[in-house]
Amino acid sequence: MSVFFNKFRIGFIFFICAVGLVYVYVKFVKLAFYPQKKTITAPVTIERGSITDRNGKPLAVQTNFYHFVVTPKLIKAPDEFAEKVCEPLNMGIQEITQKIQNAKNANFIYIKKKISQEQYDELIKIIDENNYYNFTRFDKIPGRLYPENSLASQLIGYMGDDGTGLSGIEYSKQNILSPEPNPDATGTIHGSNVYLTIDSGLQYKLEKIAKQSMEETQAESLMLIAADAKNGEILSYISLPSANLNEYSSASTQEMTDRASVTAYEPGSVFKIFSVASFLDSKSITADDSFLCDGIYQRRTSSGETIRITCLDHHGWLNARSALKYSCNDALAQMSEKITTEEFLSYIRRFGFGERTGVELPSETRGSVKNQNDRYWSARSKPTMSIGQEISVSALQMVQAATVLANKGVQIKLTFIKKIADIDGKTEYEHEPTYGNRVLKSSTADYLLSCMETTAKSGTGTRASLRDISIGVKTGTAQMADTVNGGYSNTDFLSNCMAIFPIENPQIVLYIVIEKAKGETYAGRIVAPVIAKAADEIIDHLGINREGAASLEHSGRITIKENLPLSIGKVVPDFTGRPKRDLIPLLARDDLNFVIKGEGWVAAQSPEPGTPITENMTIELDLE
Incomplete structure (x- = not known):
């Protein structure tokens, strides 16, 4: 058991x-x-923030583009396919057919990259109607649309196909526009919107003036910076030639280059305002000291070296004011003997030369300020630097240094960022003026402004003078380096002019540089008039009071007569004064072509009013 x-x-x-x-x-x-x-985690989508002007007008916005891809070996009738898709692609039939035939054994080829949403929609319709699905596909990529094309292009910058900024603000503010998500993030992450300090309306007007100047002088390039003298905000920033940001891949190196930030050059006589300020502020000279100009500065050093600096004229006896008025090299070189080298270099560096300004742009140049230990320093270096040679600067450095004169001797830091806000409009950052250390005594800065005003009234800058607003200027024409034979070129010149206005209460610093003009090159003749045009435009745009301007008192109640709807008969009507909203319905007409440029109200039109209407006529309207 x-x-x-x-x-x-x-x-x-x-x-x-x-x-x-x-x-x-x-x-x-x-x-x-x-x-x-x-467990499936929803993918993170990053919505890149926009870049706008100071008033919120979009300059760079998020969009989507598509790469149009085909498999050539599966296309049975390439010619027929090319004929169907050529129109939305804006390509020729032969061009498309050739691409397919050249890669007939390939698994895939790109017929066209970065097509728009509208092109994509048209192609989808064609593919659906003709059953092309077996050999076509679209690669969706994040994109950027630049509504103003080339306006302020070097400042705005460009975003690459991978969603990363490659230049300008798109690059320097990458982490703000498109923040990196946290490891546990889900859904959509919105980047912040960056509001620039520039005014797109003013930028458009000044670019128009700048382009006209380039055409008239046949110059190779031009730079223009207009800054608010009170807070350092840059209102207009121009570097010509410039690139169309919507066609950036086809732009030339010249068009991509941000000259005002990355180019260092010898400024010539404009630099004399900073030299004279240093001499006076250090008490090395007084405003009444006189210096005899006989057409050439010449001195023999104890080592036997002879220093020779020529002047454009025999100016006779000059003090600091008249030396700036006539831009006398001889007098400035004599003044430089009165200050020690150490003190002179100290002032130059306190103005900010030799250091980056720190604006929100990549690759800013430091320029070059030599010291006594430099291998290229010589006995002629100090007098030569005093007239703007043997020193290299950037346009941004020149403008920031000028804020010292405009603000009683205290420098203001320049900026391109007005504010940063999230997608809901909540402000995350707002610019407040940043003041540097005192560079000059207040009395020295005021005296230099009065000297610049004298130069505008009766010196080399008279062509920059304004009728009803006080302005101070200093012109300069510098020989450029001969990169082939060494030394200075006899044909290439850099012409520039600095302006500050109004003198009694400075609000604007304006600086223009024209490089390699053909024919006339003297800054007083080719840059000063551009300063006057640009200053007038700035004054009107910002509403700065002019002397003698009429004042009007009223109750505050304004009655605006409503515009009657536009009617186009047998002749072109007068569009002058019409707001943009009145023009929008005209775009729907299929018998006339309307080209509308700018914002605001119609200021000019082509053809003129009264011109007989013809079929498919193009009517251009310029708004301001």
Whole structure:
């Protein structure tokens, strides 16, 4: 009996173990061969923030583009396919056919990259109608639309196909416009919107003046910076030639280059305002000290070296004011003898030369300020630097240094960022003026402004003079380096002019540089008139009070007569004064072509009012 029960126990134990092994085996097979449920995390989408002007007008906005891809070996009728898709792609039939035939054995080729949403929609319709799905596809990529094309292009910058900024604000503010998501982030992450300090309306007007100046002087390039003298905000920033940001891949290096930030050059005589300020502030000279200009500065050093600096004229006896008025090299070189080298270099650096201004742009140049230990320093270095040679600067440095004169001797830091706000409009950052250390005594800065005003009234800058607002200027024309033969070129010149206005209460610093003009090159003749045009435009745009301007008192109630709807009969009507909203319905007409440029109200039109209407006529309207 006991033997039977022992055998039964052993058999039962073996049975239980076998069942357990089978269970484990089945579980293992399931784990090994059956798909397991996974936790799917929703992908993170980053919506890049916009770049706008100071008033919120969009300059760079998020959009989507598509690469149009085909598999050539699956296309049975390339010519027919090319004929169907050529119109929305804006390509020729032969061009498309050639691409397909040249890669007929390839798995895929790009017919066209970065097509718009509108082109995509048209192509989808064609593909659906002709059943082209087996050999076509679209790669969706994040894109950027630049509504104003080339306006302030070097400042705004450009975003690459991978969603990363490659230049300008697009690059320097990458982490703000498109923040990196946290590891546990889900859904959509919105970048912040960056409001620039520039005014797009003013930028448009000044670019128009700048382009006209380039055409008239046949110059190779032009730079223009207009800054608010009170807070350092840059209102207009121009570097010509410039690139159309919507066609950036086809732009030239010249068009991409941000000259005002990355180019260092010898400024010539404009630099004399900072030299004279240093001489006076250090008490090395007084405003009444006189220096005799006989047409050449010449001095022999104890080591036997002869220093010779020529002047454009024999100016006779000059003090600091008249030396700036006539831009006398001889007098400035004599003044430089009165200050020690260490003190002169100290002032130059306190003005900010030799250091980056720190604006929100990549690759800003430091320029170059030599010191006495430099291998190229010589006995002529100090007098030569005093007239703006043997020193290299950037346009941004020149404007920031000029804020010292405009603000009673205290420098203001320049900026391109007005504010930063989130998608809901909540302000995350707002610019407040940043003041540097005192560079000059207040009396020295005021005296230099009065000297610049004299130069505008009766010196080399008279062509920059304004009729009803006080302005101070300093012109300069510098020989450029001969990169082939060494030394200075006899044909290439840099012409520039600095302006500050109004003198009694400075509000604007305006600086223009024209490089390699053909024919006339003297800054007083080719840059000063551009300063006057640009200053007038700035004054009117910002509403700065002019002397003698009429004032009007009224109750504050204004009745505006409603415009009647536009009616176009047999002749072109007068569009002058019409707001943009009145013009929008005209765009729907299919018998006339309207080209509307700018914002605001119609200031000019072509053809003139009264011109007979013809079929498919193009009417251009310029708004301001």
